[in-house]
Amino acid sequence: MLSELSEIFADVMDLDEVELRDATTAEDIEEWDSLSNIRLVVSIERKYKIKFANAEIEALRCVGDLVDTIIRKTS
Numbered sequence: 001m002l003s004e005l006s007e008i009f010a011d012v013m014d015l016d017e018v019e020l021r022d023a024t025t026a027e028d029i030e031e032w033d034s035l036s037n038i039r040l041v042v043s044i045e046r047k048y049k050i051k052f053a054n055a056e057i058e059a060l061r062c063v064g065d066l067v068d069t070i071i072r073k074t075s
Helices: 002-012 034-048 054-059 063-074
Strands: none
Touching: 002 034, 002 063, 034 063
């Protein structure tokens, strides 16, 4: 799943590639700002055919949290 998310992150942030780890946060990626975060959420919702509640989005602190939430919502 990290490789799929890396592709989404790279596309949204207009980067050649992004190497994600579970511990990666917005502080680790310069281009990850509030606007790109909204675009990430929309892209991920479309890719995995899920919807995030506002509280879920606010609770995400790192990529690992995002992965866990996607897995929970798609299982």
